[in-house]
Amino acid sequence: MTAILKRVALTLVLLFASSFAVFAAIRLSGGDVTAARLPASATAADRELFLQQVGLDQPIVRQYFTYLGNMFRGDLGNSLTNNASISALAVDKMRNSLILGAAALVLVFAIGIPLGLVAALRRNSWVDTGITSFSVAGMAIPNFWLALILIYIFAIQFQVLPAAGQGGWRYLVLPSVVLAAEGVALTVRMTRSAVLDTLGNDFVRTLRAAGLSNRRIYLKHVLRNSLLPIVSLAGLRVGQIVGYALVVEVIFGWPGVGQTLVNAVLRRDYPVVQFFALVLVVVVTLGNLAASIGYTLVNPRLRK
Amino acid sequence: MSSDTDPIVDPGTSGTTPVEHATDARTPLLEIDDLRVGVKGDNVAYDIVRGVSLSLYDNEILAVVGESGCGKSLTALSVLALHQSPPLHITGGAIRYRGVDLTTLSAAEMRALRGAEISMIFQDPMSALDPMFTVGSLLTSAVRAHRKASKAEARNAALEALADAGIEDPRRRFDEYPFQLSGGVSQRVMIALALVNDPSVIIADEPTTALDVTVQAQILERLRMLKEERKMGIMLITHNLGVVAAVADRTAVMYLGEVVETGSAQDVLAVPHHPYTNGLLAAVPRLNSKVADLKPVMGRVPQPQEITAGCAFRDRCERALDRCATEHPVLAPRHRTSVRCHNPVD
Numbered sequence: 001m002t003a004i005l006k007r008v009a010l011t012l013v014l015l016f017a018s019s020f021a022v023f024a025a026i027r028l029s030g031g032d033v034t035a036a037r038l039p040a041s042a043t044a045a046d047r048e049l050f051l052q053q054v055g056l057d058q059p060i061v062r063q064y065f066t067y068l069g070n071m072f073r074g075d076l077g078n079s080l081t082n083n084a085s086i087s088a089l090a091v092d093k094m095r096n097s098l099i100l101g102a103a104a105l106v107l108v109f110a111i112g113i114p115l116g117l118v119a120a121l122r123r124n125s126w127v128d129t130g131i132t133s134f135s136v137a138g139m140a141i142p143n144f145w146l147a148l149i150l151i152y153i154f155a156i157q158f159q160v161l162p163a164a165g166q167g168g169w170r171y172l173v174l175p176s177v178v179l180a181a182e183g184v185a186l187t188v189r190m191t192r193s194a195v196l197d198t199l200g201n202d203f204v205r206t207l208r209a210a211g212l213s214n215r216r217i218y219l220k221h222v223l224r225n226s227l228l229p230i231v232s233l234a235g236l237r238v239g240q241i242v243g244y245a246l247v248v249e250v251i252f253g254w255p256g257v258g259q260t261l262v263n264a265v266l267r268r269d270y271p272v273v274q275f276f277a278l279v280l281v282v283v284v285t286l287g288n289l290a291a292s293i294g295y296t297l298v299n300p301r302l303r304k
Numbered sequence: 305m306s307s308d309t310d311p312i313v314d315p316g317t318s319g320t321t322p323v324e325h326a327t328d329a330r331t332p333l334l335e336i337d338d339l340r341v342g343v344k345g346d347n348v349a350y351d352i353v354r355g356v357s358l359s360l361y362d363n364e365i366l367a368v369v370g371e372s373g374c375g376k377s378l379t380a381l382s383v384l385a386l387h388q389s390p391p392l393h394i395t396g397g398a399i400r401y402r403g404v405d406l407t408t409l410s411a412a413e414m415r416a417l418r419g420a421e422i423s424m425i426f427q428d429p430m431s432a433l434d435p436m437f438t439v440g441s442l443l444t445s446a447v448r449a450h451r452k453a454s455k456a457e458a459r460n461a462a463l464e465a466l467a468d469a470g471i472e473d474p475r476r477r478f479d480e481y482p483f484q485l486s487g488g489v490s491q492r493v494m495i496a497l498a499l500v501n502d503p504s505v506i507i508a509d510e511p512t513t514a515l516d517v518t519v520q521a522q523i524l525e526r527l528r529m530l531k532e533e534r535k536m537g538i539m540l541i542t543h544n545l546g547v548v549a550a551v552a553d554r555t556a557v558m559y560l561g562e563v564v565e566t567g568s569a570q571d572v573l574a575v576p577h578h579p580y581t582n583g584l585l586a587a588v589p590r591l592n593s594k595v596a597d598l599k600p601v602m603g604r605v606p607q608p609q610e611i612t613a614g615c616a617f618r619d620r621c622e623r624a625l626d627r628c629a630t631e632h633p634v635l636a637p638r639h640r641t642s643v644r645c646h647n648p649v650d
Contacts, residue, residue, distance in 0.1 A: 203434040205386055206426060210446040210497055211419035220445075224436045300436060300481045 003302075007292060011285050015278075022277040023064050026270055036081045036267040054080060056270070067274065077271035079264075086275050089260070094279060096166065097245060097256030101283075103176035104241050108183035113223075113230065115184075116191020121218060123196065131188060138185025143244055147178045147251045164253035175252040179244050183237045187230065194226035201225070224298070231294045238287025242280050332359035333402065333537040334383070334422070334505050340396035341375070341382050343608075351395060352608050353379050354561035357635075360505065363535040365528065367552035367569060369542055369584075373605055375561040376541045380507045384418050385409075401505070420450045423498035427510040429490035433482035439466070439493050440478035443500050450501050461500055469496035470526045488519035495526065506530070509541045524551045545588055549573055557581045560605060560616040567641030577638050577648040579621050615646065623647045 033056060034047040042050075051057045055066060070077060076086040119131040154174060155163035162171050198204070199222060207217045249258035257276050264272035296302040336358040342351035353375040360366050368376045381387040383399050383406065399406040401422060409417065418424075426432040434442060443462035447453050453461065459478070466474035469492040482490060491511060498506050508527065512520035528551045531538050540552060548555050552569035557578065565578040576582045583601040603620035615621070618628040625647050635644045 202426060202428060202431040206424075206432045206494070206497070207434065207445075208386055209384060209418055209424040209426075210442075211415055211417070211449045211501070212445060213415060213449065216445070216449070221434050221437070225434070298436075300438075301483055 004293060004296070007289060011289055014285055015281065018281045019068075019274070019278050020064060022274055022281070023067065024060065026265070026268070026273045026277075027060055027063075031268040033080060033268045033270065036269065067271075076275050079272050080269045081267050081272075086271060089272075090275065090279075093255065093257050093260050093276070096254060097249070097258060100172065100175055100179065100249070100254055100256060101238075101241050101245060103172055104179035104183070105237065107176060107180035108187055108237055108241075109230075109234075111180070112184045112187025113191050116188040117195055117218070117223060117226075119188065119192045120195035120199070123192075128192075132192070135185040135188040138181050138188075141181070143178050143181060144247055144251060146181055147174070147248060150174050150178060151251075164251075166253075166255060175248050175254050178252075179241055179248045182244070183240055187237070190230055190233065191226060194229050195222055198222045198225040227298055228295065231291060231298055233291070234294065235284075235288030235291035238291075239284045242284050242287075330361055331403075332400075333362050334358075334360040334539070335400040336379065336383070336397070337400065338397040339379060339382065339394070339399060341378050341387060341392060342395045343391045344393045344395065345391050348391075348609075350609050350611075352392075352561050353382070354611075355397065356558070356561070356563055357397075358539075358556055358563065358566075360537040360539050362504065362537050363531060364553040365531055365538045365540055365551050367540045367542055367548040367555040368558060369545060369548050369555055370558035371543055371584075371605065374558045376543075376558050377509050379558075380424070380509050380539065380541050383507060384422060384424060385414050386424070416450070419446055419498070419503065420501045421503050422505040422507065423501070423503045425491075425494050425498050425506060425508040425511045428514045429494045430482070430487060430514070432494060433485075433490060435482050438479055438481055439485070439496075442493075443478075443497060446497055446500050462496070465496040465500035466493070468499050468530070469493070470522070471496065487515050488522065491515060491519070491523055492526070495523070495530075499530070502534075503536075505537045505539070507539045507541070510543070511540070512547065513542075513544070520547075521550070527551060545573065545584060557584070560611065561608065562616065562644060563635060564617065564644045565641055566635070571640040575639065575641075577641055577643040577650070578645050579623050579647075579649055580617050582649050583620075615644075623649070 034042065034050050038046060038050060048057070055063060058066070067077070074087070076090065078085055079089070115131050115135075119128045122128050151163045151174065154161040161173050163174075165171055204217060204222065207221055212221075245256065245258035246262055247258075248254070249256045250262050253259070257279055261273065261276040261280070263269075264276065336356055339353055339356045340351045341353035342349065356375070356379050358366065358368065358379070368379065370376045378387055378392070382392075382394055383401075385394075385406070387394075394407050397407075401417070406414070406417070433439075437445075440459065440462055443465060444453075444455075444458035447458040447461045463474045463478060466477055471477050471489065471492050477485070477489065477493070482493070485493065491514075494511075506527075511527070512523050515523065524547060527538055527540070530536055540547065542548065548569055554567065555569040555572050556563045556566040557572065557580065558564065559580050565572055565576065565581045572581060573585065576585055580601070583599070586599040587601055589598055601620060606616070606619070613632060614630050615624070615628040615633050618624040621628070628646050631646065633644045633646050635642050638648055639650075
């Protein structure tokens with residue numbers, strides 16, 4: 001329990017640190033904030049005035065504390081490009097990304113674990129070779145390229161799935177598959193080696209000697225023992241999905257956090273970048289936190 | 305100690321006075337007959353267990369003794385087809401349990417037999433129990449692998465087995481995980497797991513090797529009690545002659561995949577006829593002997609691939625004759641034991 005509390009405290013520190021890092025990085029990365037909002041004909045004085053209005057003429061540390069103060073009051077600020085309220089924008093984008101990310105995460109484990117288990121149990125057979133090659137391919141193929149190939153096959157050649165946009169579940173298929181691909185590949189390999197490791201344990205022989213069926217031994221005992229490393233790295237899978245969401249949402253025109261963030265960075269829309277980047281940090285941190293808690297829950301040594 | 309005191313007389317042999325060798329007239333529970341187990345790979349093929357014959361009767365402890373690599377564990381594992389296959393395969397012989405050849409069973413038939421008719425106890429109890437499940441869950445799974453039982457029935461069977469295995473507080477242990485148990489308690493849990501489906505035979509592969517000496521004695525005593533209370537046949541695999549002396553009724557000494565001497569434990573230990581048995585006994589430290597008096601068995605055990613014709617022990621044997629190099633000795637009765645030797649010790 002204290003371990004979990006310590007973890008939560010550490011998470012809070014991390015959130016503050018990363019909010020400042022994002023805040024500073026976007027300001028130090030150059031580019032002209034005023035270009036997105038003001039016409040090209042705007043004079044230097046106009047630009048100065050605009051910076052004053054949005055508070056960007058202040059020292060960076062003061063800007064940061066103003067930003068923190070506003071955030072704690074629930075004011076996320078407005079977009080610099082169209083003055084839209086970020087809070088109004090946030091809910092929709094976050095929900096869209098959550099749907100896509102959750103679908104991908106489910107695919108990662110729902111496909112990766114069974115395939116890894118089968119590969120391990122049929123090791124050195126053609127089934128194993130097939131699954132392992134598939135997972136090597138999954139790791140080697142860049143996801144933007146995979147996205148284009150899948151769009152070409154399923155949206156253009158066979159026209160069974162939409163190429164981009166958002167609507168029913170059919171719109172979710174291609175982006176979530178692309179987003180999950182590398183995670184599936186890694187989970188397959190990790191599960192395979194964890195299962196092989198577990199199979200070498202003496203207790204498997206004990207269970208056999210007690211007359212348990214193979215099915216029960218593999219699906220209950222071996223899988224449960226092999227889950228530890230998979231669960232402990234589930235946080236990394238979340239991080240991966242969040243990272244790739246930036247690319248995948250842009251390619252598939254998925255109106256989520258990733259797409260919004262990429263557009264905001266291109267326009268130097270500081271408040272939008274700050275908020276959505278922080279959202280990603282929170283998701284990754286929560287993912288890791290959930291993974292540690294999950295690890296504690298599945299490991300009886302830590303639970304007791 | 306030996307079957308002399310056994311009141312049960314097989315009806316087929318009624319009238320026979322159960323003296324030494326008379327056990328051979330009863331029907332064994334488990335009969336290993338000229339068993340060969342070997343490595344069969346793409347370009348290797350050699351046997352590790354080379355024609356082992358052993359009989360295990362009810363109400364007896366048979367100790368199979370030998371040094372590391374002599375094939376005693378592999379013999380034990382192959383009874384329940386638990387040997388690592390591939391690369392190991394049973395290449396010849398038969399293993400009969402109540403007359404049925406186990407080497408011909410299907411995987412499903414073998415599974416039904418494991419734990420219910422013949423159980424096994426393994427060497428290192430700490431790693432032989434699944435760390436992710438409680439003692440109770442392990443035992444109830446084993447119960448339900450063999451019969452339909454309600455949760456409460458399975459729980460009762462598990463608690464009873466824990467008590468029979470000599471565990472003080474079965475209810476508490478039921479909810480504990482293996483990492484919470486000491487080595488001795490873990491081994492008792494293993495025994496409970498072996499008992500929970502009430503088998504007739506237990507094969508214990510070095511059950512006390514990983515344990516403290518005091519715990520060893522308790523575990524052996526528990527096995528002896530089980531034999532007596534339940535009339536079980538227990539095959540005890542060990543490299544420790546002290547264990548043989550403490551609990552075994554009969555013993556078989558193995559060397560390089562063969563039984564080289566067998567008989568009642570008392571006879572084999574008191575008057576060994578095979579030079580190897582003799583050497584092993586001379587290598588056992590005694591309280592009234594000096595370290596300098598200990599005589600190791602000279603030389604090293606050959607690899608199974610190196611075995612040639614003749615006696616496998618001859619290169620290490622002080623009593624080797626010319627014919628030992630060419631002629632493979634057979635296991636033949638000599639006084640009160642049976643010996644595989646051309647020039648036995650008298």
